[in-house]
Amino acid sequence: MATVAADDLEKLEKARKSLAPEYVPSDDEPYMGDAQQNYFRMLLLEWKRSIHNASSATLQSLQDGPIREADLNDRASSETDWSIELRTRDRQRKLISKIDSALRRIDEGEYGYCEVTGDPIGLKRLIARPVATMTVEAQEAHERREKISRDD
Template sequence: MASISGDDIDILAKAKRALDRDYAPGDHEEYMSPQQLNYFRVLLLEWKRSILSASENTLQSLQDGPMREADLTDRASSETDWGIELRTRDRQRKLIAKIDSAMRRIDEGDYGWCEVTGEPIGINRLIARPIATMTVEAQQAHERREKISRDD
C-alpha cells in the first residue's frame, strides 16, 4: 500500500480536527450521503491547500539563496536535509494528483465505492485515508498480486 508520510498525516489530522467540530461522518447514516460527500470534499480541499502552502514555504526557502556552509560536514548535512525535503515535496505532488482524482470521483458519484469490487470502501477507511480507491480486502489482494509479479 502506498504510504503517507508523517507530515501528510499531521496535515490530514489538522484538517479532520477542524471539520469534526461541526460534523463527523458515521455508520449511523446513509452511506455517501450528501453530507458525507461534502465532509470529504472539504477535507480533501483543506488537505490539498495545506500541502500547497507547505510547498510554497519550501520554494521560498530555495529562492532565498543557496546555503553557504563553511564546514564540509555542515554543508553535507544541509544538502541531505534539502534532499529529504525535496523528496517529501515530490511525494506530496503525487498525493495532490490523488486528491484531485478523489475530488473527481466525488463529482462523478463514484467516491467511496471500490474501483475493483464496487462495494463500499467504508467510512472508517475513508476517514483514515480519504484518497482510498479500494476496500481493504481488494487493496491487500492487489498488493499480493503486485508482489508476486515483482518476484517473477
C-alpha cells in the first residue's frame, strides 16, 4: 500500500516539475484567481496524462503475452506482481475520476472550496493533494464519523 501511494506521489511530483517552475501559488495573490486556477488545471491534466501513460504501458505488457515461468515459485511471484500492478491501475482509474471531478469544479468555479463548509481548502493542502474536496478539519470530522459508524 505504501508503494502505491508513493507511486501516486511520484507521478504528482513529476507533473508539478513539468509545469512552469517559476510559478508557485502563494497566499499573496487572490485565492483561486485565474493564475491559481490555471496552475491547478495544468497540474491535474498533467497528472492525469502521466497516469494514462503508465496504464498504457501496463496494458501493453499484458498484451505481450501470458506469464510462462517454468518454475512454480517464479510463476507465483510473477502472478503476485501482476496482481499488485492491476490493483494499482484500478486505484489509479479511481483517481482519474477524482481528477476529472476536480477539473469540473475548476470549470464551475467551485475548486478550492470545501464541499461541506464552503471554506477555502488552502493552497498547501491543494498543492499536496490537488483532488481534495474538504478542509483538513472537515476531512478529519468525516473520518471520525466513518470510524464511529464502522465500529457500530
